[in-house]
Amino acid sequence: MPMANFCFLLLLLLPLLSSKPAFSESSLKPGFHFDLTHVDATWNFSKFEILRRGIKRDKTWIQNFNKMIISNLKVRMPVVEQRGSYLMNLSLGTPPISFSAIFDTGSDLVWTQCKPCLQCFKQPTPVYDPAQSSSFANATRSAALCKELTNSSSSNGCEYSFSYADESFTTGYLAFETLTLGGANQKVSTPDIAFGCGIKNHVKGLTQGAGIVGFNRGPLSLLSQLHIKKFSYCLSLNGTGSLVFGSSTSIDNTTNRAIKTTPLIQNPYNPSYYYLSLQGITVGQKYLPVPSSSFRLNTDGSGGMIIDSGTSMTYITEDVFDVLKPVFASQTNLQVIWSSIGLDLCFQLPSHNNSKLDVPDLIFHFEDLDLKLPVENYMVVNEELGIVCLAMGAAGGLSIFGSMQHQNMLVLHDLEKKVVSFIPTQCSQLDY
Structure with a gap:
């Protein structure tokens, strides 16, 4: 092939070679879903006891949330919310490391505990180690999503400190990583998902998970980063449930x-x-x-x-x-x-x-x-x-x-x- 033609062909292919796979609703099969498990379900508590434990958590954050509403009405509040009650599984990094995190429609940051952990709660899976992943990258201060953090700091990286209304907190730095979602039947990986690498963390009462996955409308939430415009969840009486991205065949089959x-x-x-x-x-x-x-x-x-x-x-x-x-x-x-x-x-x-x-x-x-x-x-x-x-x-x-x-x-x-x-x-x- 003449050199001129080869260079022309290379110029055409470069955008395709350098582009990264995008995650979107159109790329999902109907019914792309995750299993959800209540944080207290594994302890064989009765429905009454699960509710009683939840009420204790609710009262703390409701009191604190109302105080913040009163004092911050005229100011756009940072993401200061309560943690959720249901866990979902996902994987982070290359090679992927699996962990469970709380599915929370009340917050936006996606975060997990990271090594070296200066203050961390006990979790059932290994703590994520950035040094062991080939796809990890720190976020810079100039990164667009870093600017969305109302309380970020540091002249070099993008540090954050989030407190939640139930007095839980996470402190660390924003980074980018490949996130893998789905189960055995369908898995989708997408690169450059912004997440909080938490090195000082405290989540009250959490022993079954390793972080939080925010699902609200904020720019840092998993929904916003994956450009998901439709999602549904279904919570059963036995403490389990399902979370669905995109359109769901279950909706079509549920009612005519x-x-x-x-x-x-x-x-x-x-x-x-x-x-x-x-x-x-x-x-x-x-x-x-x-x-x-x-x-x-x-x-x-x-x-x-x-x-x-x-x-x-x-x-x-x-x-x-x-x-x-x-x-x-x-x-x-x-x-x-x-x-x-x-x-x-x-x-x-x-x-x-x-x-x-x-x-x-x-x-x-x-x-x-x-x-x-x-x-x-x-x-x-x-x-x-x-x-x-x-x-x-x-x-x-x-x-x-x-x-x-x-x-x-x-x-x-x-x-x-x-x-x-x-x-x-x-x-x-x-x-x-």
């Missing part, structure tokens, strides 16, 4: 009816969170007599309701919960009793507790979507104590639609259309 959606609202002060437009609540036959403004996202960034898989149950503002409690109790043919387990409305179990619980229906009225919850999604039984409790609580100015109310529902986020759907599903029976 038109899928109803409700808008995902964006808070200009906290644009990464997934806000819902809750308009009211019906208990039994009674629509709660509270102002519609009780659930509204205000122009100053306060109020509203977020949907979060990492919060154990649903919390609503105290003034609304104070109305809901007597209305719910008046329609429940059980004796109200006091309990110290962290739930505000409990009843004495009937002696014939094999029969169906006689409790009122609970319907959340979102914009364009009325969601009637199954009884098992808002009532929790402890046969040992002989009680049954409403799995909802009061919070400060922010309401949260938590994971117990999501159970056995396919929760589909469409970020392009800015909507979310709730599709009743037997999550443990999904076939991908």
Whole structure:
């Protein structure tokens, strides 16, 4: 081949040779999914005990989050959120090192513990060692994603320090690495994923994982970096679940009816969170007599309701919960009793507790979507104590639609259309 023709051909091929494989929804087969496992599921706790442990975690971060809302309303807050409750598996590096991390719709940074670990919690898998990976690269101060860190430092690399509202934290440096996702049936690797290499870390109560995978709308989240516009998750009653990227055949097979959606609202002060437009609540036959403004996202960034898989149950503002409690109790043919387990409305179990619980229906009225919850999604039984409790609580100015109310529902986020759907599903029976 003449040299001139060879050089011309080389110029044509160079962009292809130098380009790196891209990860996108169009490259995924329908049903590309991950298994999820609740952080407490491996301990054989009852559903009641898992919820009780989750409530303890919830209360700490809700208190701290409300303090931050009050003090930072007029400032765009850094990513300061609670950790989630479900673990997913992924691999990092070349060769790939597998580990589990918390799937968290309330934060954006993807991070794991790294050697040399100056302060690290115990994890079940080997700590990631950058020196053993041929695809590892430090992020520079000028990297675009480094500039997204509101609290980064250092004149050379890109250091970070994140604190979470449950008093957990991670400190380290931003780096780029090849991330491998998927299981035995389908694996996809993509290079240059920004992640936090944590060398000082503390996550309260975490013993089954090695970090956090952020799934909110922030620029550092895994969704944003992989350009994923649609994802869904399904949490079963037994503490397991599934997470799906892109379109899912399970959605098509779940129902032949038109899928109803409700808008995902964006808070200009906290644009990464997934806000819902809750308009009211019906208990039994009674629509709660509270102002519609009780659930509204205000122009100053306060109020509203977020949907979060990492919060154990649903919390609503105290003034609304104070109305809901007597209305719910008046329609429940059980004796109200006091309990110290962290739930505000409990009843004495009937002696014939094999029969169906006689409790009122609970319907959340979102914009364009009325969601009637199954009884098992808002009532929790402890046969040992002989009680049954409403799995909802009061919070400060922010309401949260938590994971117990999501159970056995396919929760589909469409970020392009800015909507979310709730599709009743037997999550443990999904076939991908």
